[in-house]
Amino acid sequence: MNKQKTWSGRFNEPVTELVKKYTGSIDFDKRLAEWDIQGSLAHAQMLCEAGVLSAGDLAAIRQGMAEIIAEINSGTITWSLDLEDVHMNIERRLTDKIGDAGKRLHTGRSRNDQVATDIRLWLRDQISIIQALIRDFQTALIDLAEQNAETVMPGFTHLQVAQPVSFGHHMLAYVEMLGRDWERMADCRKRVNRMPLGAAALAGTTYPIQRETTAKLLDFEDICRNSLDAVSDRDFAIEFTAAASLIMVHLSRLSEELILWMSPRFGFIDIADRFCTGSSIMPQKKNPDVPELVRGKSGRVIGHLTGLIMLMK
Incomplete structure (x- = not known):
């Protein structure tokens, strides 16, 4: 070669x-x-x-x-x-x-506007996948809430027993959070879905390109208007990571509650064995590893948000 x-x-x-x-x-x-x-x-x-x-x-x-x-x-x-x-x-x-x-x-193009276009195309598809997953999760929570509309449990403030609520009502709180998450992704997608192709390295090209034609072929809603901004803008990536961070915060909140509720001190729920792990020296233990890992992974997403902001400053 x-x-x-x-x-x-x-x-x-x-x-x-x-x-x-x-x-x-x-x-x-x-x-x-x-x-x-x-x-x-x-x-x-x-x-x-x-x-x-x-x-x-x-x-x-x-x-x-x-x-x-x-x-x-x-x-x-x-x-x-x-x-x-x-x-x-x-x-x-x-x-x-x-x-x-x-x-x-x-x-008529550079790797600068090419990579900016690729990232937007990729992220646009990922947002659609995430939105579909959010809707699936909401549906599962709504089904669970309907099954437990009259299952009474204590509501807590300061981790102290406060007022009685239904388990279904508690699950619907997360349906609301996820609804806002879906809306944030939809709003973010509008700014992701703008085409930078045609900006070339930073100052456009002398070839008679037709940016609107390319945008239509790629299903972009609009084109990036300024060539300098088109190749340097990563605001959309920061915005996406911020919305993703909020999703992870909500998932982390739910995961923490599942961990607490499964503890013998609460005993409200029992997560199926197939979603748990054990201990090599304490056979009585049943560890809710999946929600624990969700809580841990939320830190990684939030860390990426901070890293992107610092990168772009």
């Missing part, structure tokens, strides 16, 4: 292996491959409609990308650290398959 970097024209010596490992992102951004290809196919179609790419080039790109998708799905594709990231790996694989038409795909 020719290991010459696409950006290495002014350099007199190759990058060291240590720098490759330190700066390469392929180990984690290869998960964006599907969305990178989606963006590339839309970009290619737009370039063809704008008269920048020929119909023959577009057909070759579509065929080559179909073969690459098949390789990714079958696990036969080889990801190269020498090519740094998922974008260059896919572009090189495409060029190996179809020749110079693969290189012309990059006309």
Whole structure:
């Protein structure tokens, strides 16, 4: 393989292996491959409609990308650290398959606006998955609440017995929290669903691209208006992580209650054995590991929020 970097024209010596490992992102951004290809196919179609790419080039790109998708799905594709990231790996694989038409795909864009587009496409789909999971969880809680509408339990303030409530009523409190979580995700999605493609490195391109066409092909609701902001904006990622942090706070609250209620000092519930673990030296113990891990994982999500804010400051 020719290991010459696409950006290495002014350099007199190759990058060291240590720098490759330190700066390469392929180990984690290869998960964006599907969305990178989606963006590339839309970009290619737009370039063809704008008269920048020929119909023959577009057909070759579509065929080559179909073969690459098949390789990714079958696990036969080889990801190269020498090519740094998922974008260059896919572009090189495409060029190996179809020749110079693969290189012309990059006309009118940069990896800067390309990665920004990929992340938004990926996050948009993840938000939809999370929203569906929230609705499933709400449905399960509502079913549980209906079954226990008259199951009386103590309500607590300051962890002291306060007033009687029904277990169903208690579960419906979390349905309300999750409803707000769903709404926050929906609101966040509006700002995620804006297309930065066309900003190129930071100042746009002189090619006669048609950003609205690409946005429509990719089902974006709008385009990013300013090229500098388009490639640098990660507010949407911070906003998503903030909404995700609130979801985890709510799940952590519920998990803490499950842990307390399962304790012999409360004895309100018994979590099924298949969702618990035991102790190697205390056989009488039945540990609610799943809710305990939910509480622990909430710290990781909240930590990522703080890290993103500090990264962008």
